[in-house]
Amino acid sequence: MRILILTAALAACACGPATQASVPAEYGYEVVHTYPHDKQAFTEGLFYLDGFLYESTGLEQRSSVRKVRLETGEVVEKIDLPGRYFGEGIINWKDRIIQLTYKTEVGFVYDLATFAVKNEFKYPGEGWALTQDGKRIYMSDGTPQIRVWDPESLRETSRITVSDAGGPVKNVNELEWVKGEIYANIWGTDRIARIDPASGRVLGWIDLAGLLGPDDYVAGENGTDVLNGIAYDAKGDRLFVTGKRWPKLFEIRLVKKSNP
Numbered sequence: 462m463r464i465l466i467l468t469a470a471l472a473a474c475a476c477g478p479a480t481q482a483s484v485p486a487e488y489g490y491e492v493v494h495t496y497p498h499d500k501q502a503f504t505e506g507l508f509y510l511d512g513f514l515y516e517s518t519g520l521e522q523r524s525s526v527r528k529v530r531l532e533t534g535e536v537v538e539k540i541d542l543p544g545r546y547f548g549e550g551i552i553n554w555k556d557r558i559i560q561l562t563y564k565t566e567v568g569f570v571y572d573l574a575t576f577a578v579k580n581e582f583k584y585p586g587e588g589w590a591l592t593q594d595g596k597r598i599y600m601s602d603g604t605p606q607i608r609v610w611d612p613e614s615l616r617e618t619s620r621i622t623v624s625d626a627g628g629p630v631k632n633v634n635e636l637e638w639v640k641g642e643i644y645a646n647i648w649g650t651d652r653i654a655r656i657d658p659a660s661g662r663v664l665g666w667i668d669l670a671g672l673l674g675p676d677d678y679v680a681g682e683n684g685t686d687v688l689n690g691i692a693y694d695a696k697g698d699r700l701f702v703t704g705k706r707w708p709k710l711f712e713i714r715l716v717k718k719s720n721p
């Protein structure tokens with residue numbers, strides 16, 4: 462019997478290397494380009510499409526959806542939300558833009574070309590961010606859960622729980638689908654999680670500390686706020702990040718940190 466137990470214990474030890482392999486990789490960054498960003502824009506949603514950035518801004522009385530020229534920051538299309546709404550994540554689907562609001566449980570659908578409001582829809586709970594993979598829409602609500610939606614009906618079909626070795630990851634915010642992974646800003650931090658959409662497991666952490674330099678920070682209630690906003694140009698393989706009321710938007714390249 463003792464031999465049997467020993468054999469079982471040895472077999473259990475074989476799990477060691479597999480556990481080690483599941484430790485998320487750590488990434489830093491290099492800045493490839495710096496672009497202007499509206500320092501009044503309280504960025505809540507961001508995506509890239511055909512040469513332009515589409516951005517949603519938050520705060521009551523201040524919320525909008527904008528189409529922005531990447532190189533200059535020029536706003537070429539804009540719609541303001543009714544003052545009671547706090548705009549949150551946006552994403553394109555076919556000829557539409559879909560937008561969440563923070564606590565009002567109402568989403569808006571706009572015409573991608575004209576920004577005309579096409580319709581509204583409802584969902585329960587808070588709305589934080591949206592992205593899509595060409596088949597499904599992914600929606601964050603500030604919890605470790607990412608909701609999976611059917612893009613036509615905007616109905617929930619399943620959920621993903623984001624976790625790493627420390628357990629569920631809270632404050633999952635702005636999302637971006639990047640080469641088969643979901644990238645997510647973790648609210649209130651300088652970190653982006655690279656998430657496996659199948660398991661919810663964090664595959665890697667991107668550390669963006671120091672991206673916005675101290676000279677670009679404005680202190681105070683209406684000053685510079687947190688990192689938020691990820692957009693990916695799949696054709697050009699370009700990754701863009703910015704933050705709430707940041708004067709700059711950055712194209713970055715990830716740099717894997719060496720293992721400790």
Ligand SMILES: [Ca+2]
Pocket residue numbers: 506507508591592635636637690691692
């Ligand atoms: Ca995004």
